[in-house]
Amino acid sequence: MEQTAASATKEPPARAAMTGLERSTLRELLIRGPQTRAAIARELGMSRASLTRVTRTLIEQGLIGDSAVELRSAAGRPGEVLRIRPEGRRFLGVKLTGDRLFAVVTDLTAQALAEYDEPLASQSVEQVVGQIGAVRERLAGEYPDITAAGIGLAGDVASANGRQIVLESPFLGWSDVPLADLVSERLGIPATAENDVHALTAAEHWFGVGAGYDSMVLIAIGAGIGVGIVVDGKVVTGTSGRAGSLEHLLVDPAGPRCEHGHRGCVAAYLPKAAIVGALRTPGLDYAAVLDLARSGDPAARQAFRDAGHALGVLTATVANFMDPEKVVITGDGIAVAELARGELDAAIAMYRRRPNGAPAAPDIQPFDFSEWARAGAVLAIRDFLKF
Template structure:
């Protein structure tokens, strides 16, 4: 059950006042901080900050740690740290036929995982599967306070909850998923496009922590791109920012399924790489293994893919000037096998006078998509 404050009332994170949420968020994102630093960042008086942090400490969300001598003031200051274990959230990733789930603490650190096939792709059946998984986890984690769902598709945020406009993998159109899950599970539910969710989660809890301008590019079955500019995710006028899959990277390249010649999808997706290898019965992992074993054809395919990725990264960097580019996804082996070509293309296409871009390649596990669902649930509670 939720911790209680000194009046005995349950502490509901989503219902906290904006200033209280802001103080909690500073510690959540930046780690333990002294009261004076939190007050400075939020432009609050010492008295106001004392009242706010008392709510969070009494509610069990922050704890008072050791006292340190702060160089800027020369005075001892008591550090405040997040009690991440005080609450848990459930993150879900939906594919066309499966459900991946993770329970995380408030710092988006996974503490339990599960996966199961979907009984069907009908929205009612998917919601029933989510409810079953939630019930199983809540037996062990009764303090789960929210659900977050990541899926491939377009999601709109409406007054009555998040709404899946379209998801090709699930063959969905106009599904009020947020309201359906909230009704079935009895918890607030956030829903977001999977790449947007992963971008937001990496920004708060991963490689982008403390970075105001970043890009995330995912490589795998599809190619995704998420952007954070001036500390805020970029969504676009129609929630379609980051659609880079059909950016032309080689005008002499192969055709994609939509008839575009030499676009990112025709050269960089796992399906394009398998198709270029042209060996019956070999999947993406098989082509990766062949390239690692020195197969000349496989290595040439990954070299082309690396060049395509380099062109794409350069286009993103030249457009938005991020401090960091995070590369991730289940096809991330392209950086290992085509990394030299990727870097050569970057050198060729980036302005020589520009600041160096920090490229952070993340190891990949499919549960990261579910963790992204948890991340947006946390962000939703604190937004």
């Protein structure tokens, strides 16, 4: 990491409460990029006087700036362009697995500035919170001005009486944990927590291929299967944080059983463990099965073909149900789309009901595990904007 004198000495900016118009203006610039004042006013239905007041405050807060580049309006007049100042705020993103902690520091546009990961010393809530605090302190040497933190983890996270509660996280063995409150108290800054797939959906919606769409579905495949849903520009989480739990959707009533005993569901084919288990060969792990499939092993290839078909059924079903503008498939199990693209596309074509002209193919996005931690930072950014 390259440290500058400014980053080492800069004091954290004061967090003034933003008005709704200020938050809307900042979101507009974050999601849609640099715009003229006139374009922002039109999009948000603001008067010129109101926009002047709003932008003055955001500039004073160091969140936006005037661009040196001017865009010419339809009338031929140059318009002053406003843009986000990425360095205006720093955010900490954290992803927790059952045995590891991944962290990232981002700027206001969710660009990663620093990444770090280490094994979890313990699954104890107290020790995990302490470890998050220690990681923040490690990163604070270069980035002392972290404004807020976001934590993503596998499990059900819901809001109850104004607090975020991890209702259940099987990989960590947690239940009824007020993680956001505990981390906020430990770090001394606002913190938020969310299901990791919902967090990844928020990140892709604001800063990825979903930017600008009002409706989107994200399917994450890997150790598990998660579906994130965006409706009217907002991530749908559900009453108990379980929106998008479609892993037991039926694919084949005569198929194998998943770990919960359901026969022929998506979870019996698509997760990494299901693909490994299909070979019925002791000592293999996912990486080994992946290598076998890429080298042409028939059993491994069939396991991925079955997984690809299941992914296609899931994709078509959720697309039929939600009718979204964009469907994204990603995750650390994305090799399924590489090795079984034919089966994936065939299942979508068979089960997807679409009108003429509607997009049929999902957007397959490459994945790096650090994206989970970056998604945590996006949670913090959205919380900063009270979205």
